[in-house]
Amino acid sequence: MKNTDIEKNLSKNNAGIAVRDGFTGGLGVILATLGSAVGLGNIWKFPYLTGVNGGAAFLIVYLLSTLLVGLPVMISEHMLGRKAKAEAISTFLKLNPNKKQPWWLIGVFGVVAAFMIMAFYTEVAGWVFAYVIKSLGNGIFSTDPAVTGAAFGSMISNPWISLGIQWAVLALVGFIILQGVAKGIERTAKRVMPVLFALLIIVVIRSLTLEGALEGLKFLFMPDFSKLTGAAILTAMGLAFFKLSIGMGTMITYGSYFGDDQNIPMNATKVMLGDLVVSLLAGMAIFPAVFAYGVEPDAGPSLLFITIPTVFASMPFGHFFMVIFFLLTSLAAIGAMLSLIEVPVAFLSEHYRMTRNKATIVIVGLLAAVGSLAALSSNVLAEAKLFGKTFFDLFDFLSSNVLLPVGGLFIVLFVSWVIGWNKVEKALTNNGTLKNVKLVKFYFNVTRYVTPILVLVVLLNGFGVFG
Ligand code: TRP
Numbered sequence: 001m002k003n004t005d006i007e008k009n010l011s012k013n014n015a016g017i018a019v020r021d022g023f024t025g026g027l028g029v030i031l032a033t034l035g036s037a038v039g040l041g042n043i044w045k046f047p048y049l050t051g052v053n054g055g056a057a058f059l060i061v062y063l064l065s066t067l068l069v070g071l072p073v074m075i076s077e078h079m080l081g082r083k084a085k086a087e088a089i090s091t092f093l094k095l096n097p098n099k100k101q102p103w104w105l106i107g108v109f110g111v112v113a114a115f116m117i118m119a120f121y122t123e124v125a126g127w128v129f130a131y132v133i134k135s136l137g138n139g140i141f142s143t144d145p146a147v148t149g150a151a152f153g154s155m156i157s158n159p160w161i162s163l164g165i166q167w168a169v170l171a172l173v174g175f176i177i178l179q180g181v182a183k184g185i186e187r188t189a190k191r192v193m194p195v196l197f198a199l200l201i202i203v204v205i206r207s208l209t210l211e212g213a214l215e216g217l218k219f220l221f222m223p224d225f226s227k228l229t230g231a232a233i234l235t236a237m238g239l240a241f242f243k244l245s246i247g248m249g250t251m252i253t254y255g256s257y258f259g260d261d262q263n264i265p266m267n268a269t270k271v272m273l274g275d276l277v278v279s280l281l282a283g284m285a286i287f288p289a290v291f292a293y294g295v296e297p298d299a300g301p302s303l304l305f306i307t308i309p310t311v312f313a314s315m316p317f318g319h320f321f322m323v324i325f326f327l328l329t330s331l332a333a334i335g336a337m338l339s340l341i342e343v344p345v346a347f348l349s350e351h352y353r354m355t356r357n358k359a360t361i362v363i364v365g366l367l368a369a370v371g372s373l374a375a376l377s378s379n380v381l382a383e384a385k386l387f388g389k390t391f392f393d394l395f396d397f398l399s400s401n402v403l404l405p406v407g408g409l410f411i412v413l414f415v416s417w418v419i420g421w422n423k424v425e426k427a428l429t430n431n432g433t434l435k436n437v438k439l440v441k442f443y444f445n446v447t448r449y450v451t452p453i454l455v456l457v458v459l460l461n462g463f464g465v466f467g
Contacts, residue, residue, distance in 0.1 A: 021180050021257070022257035023182065023254075023259070029257075029259075030267060031186070031190050032185050034193060034270075035188070035189035035335025036335055036339030037243060037272075038274070038278045039121075040124055040125065040329070040333050041239070042275065042279045044128075044329070046239065047304070048299065050297075051298050051303055052298045053227065053228075054232075055219040056221050056222050056224070057223040058228070058235075059220065059221075059223075060223055061228065062239055062240060063276075065236055066244065066272055068454055069237060069454055070243075070244045070246060070272060072446050074268040074271065074272065075265055075428070076411050076416075077250075077252045078251055078255035078267070080252050080411070080415065081253060082260070082427070083095060084252075086256055086350060087107075087249075087253055087351065088107040088110050088111070088249030088252040090107075090350060090351055092106055103410070106249070106411060107249055109407055110247075110249030111343060111344050112403065113248040114343045114344055115366070115370050117399045118370075119371040119391070119395045120396050121333070121336070122170055122367070122371050122374075123375045126166045126375075127305060129168070130155060130161075135319070139151050141318075142313050145306055145307065148310050151309075152302065158379065159376055166371050166372075170364050171364070173364075174360050176188055177341055181342075185338050188335065195328075196278075199331075200282065201281070202321070202324055203325050203328070204281050206315070206317070206321050208288055210292040211292060212288075213289070213291070213292050216286075216287035216290060217284070219287050220280075220283045230462055234461065234462025235400075235462075237455070237462075238400035241400060241404035241408055242400045244272065248399075248404055249343050250342070254339065254342075256346075265440065286308065289312075289315065290308075292311075293315075295307055295310065304329070309322060312325070341363060346359075348363065373392075374395055377393070408451075409451075409459075412448075412451045421444060424444055425437065425444075
């Protein structure tokens with residue numbers, strides 16, 4: 001798409017009436033949405049959680065969660081957003097037929113979740129950006145985990161560095177979001193996603209051609225169910241929410257930028273599959289290399305920052321591949337952060353009719369304040385704990401394992417019980433122009449019965465309610 005087309009689409013229609021900003025077409029819809037889904041969730045969280053939770057068995061539970069929970073929630077969110085053509089909170093205000101029931105609270109919790117996620121996400125993104133620069137030198141290039149561990153430790157234990165990189169990330173994200181939906185979010189995704197994909201393939205090929213790579217593939221693809229616990233199942237479902245950017249209104253907001261001709265169930269399926277492919281590629285970049293050099297895969301959140309550099313330092317041409325790896329990870333983080341910050345920015349600018357500039361500045365400022373709590377969790381605030389967790393861990397845990405699943409639960413309940421079949425059928429068949437009624441009916445029944453029960457059971461089970 002040429003810039004002039006985007007510009008035309010963006011500002012005014014022929015009658016001179018201001019048109020709502022939005023994605024310019026099918027490719028833009030897919031890439032922007034995929035750009036939201038693909039992020040640190042795929043390249044940092046998915047590998048370290050799979051590593052900690054025993055590999056393939058966790059992957060299978062994750063897969064089931066994306067199919068039975070993730071996809072229905074994503075379709076529901078896109079549908080709500082496109083129907084209302086409004087940001088997340090206004091969407092519920094507009095579509096709710098019974099004004100006494102406070103469904104808009106889902107949107108409010110979503111904004112809270114966006115802040116919590118951005119708080120730690122921008123910090124991890126800051127580490128990744130710093131590692132792109134560090135990997136050009138020799139500081140983190142060592143086969144000795146004591147050396148890479150010390151390098152990571154000295155970075156995160158310094159409060160000024162921690163705050164500085166987080167604020168730099170926020171400034172970059174704010175700068176892109178200022179340009180709007182088509183010219184900011186969509187244009188960035190169109191540039192970044194192909195590069196990200198190509199770089200990832202390069203690292204995967206390197207990893208798979210190492211001697212001993214097979215062990216890593218076995219770990220990723222041959223399940224051992226003895227390691228699964230109720231908490232791990234909740235973690236897998238929480239990861240599905242996190243990775244697909246669902247449960248908090250990101251996909252409602254993005255859905256509101258879709259054109260009326262878009263095939264929502266088809267788009268969501270493509271995005272789910274694309275996100276899965278990127279996660280599996282990230283797993284195939286990491287585990288074969290980790291196993292080839294006899295390193296343990298269960299390091300947790302530091303897997304990417306302490307373990308992975310030692311693995312790269314061990315392999316031929318490792319320096320080159322390490323730069324590529326951190327570069328692609330930082331690219332992945334950008335699209336995800338744009339979609340997180342867009343939720344509160346769209347809320348302020350639409351609901352309170354603020355200019356986009358002002359809304360962005362307000363939100364970036366608030367995020368810098370809340371985010372500091374996460375940035376300082378590994379230094380000055382290391383001892384400040386709530387429920388035994390630092391702010392960083394608490395934000396991470398509460399968002400993925402509580403707010404997103406609960407948000408998702410109420411979203412599917414709203415769609416299947418409040419909006420109801422007749423309107424869902426119209427919305428998802430594009431008023432009958434798409435010949436997908438059977439599929440839509442099937443999806444509707446899953447959304448009505450299967451998804452809510454599953455989410456509820458997994459949530460309760462994860463918190464040990466069933467003993
Ligand atoms: N999906 C992104 C990732 O995998 C993170 C993300 C972006 C997100 N927007 C979101 C998570 C909304 C939950 C909700 O990195």
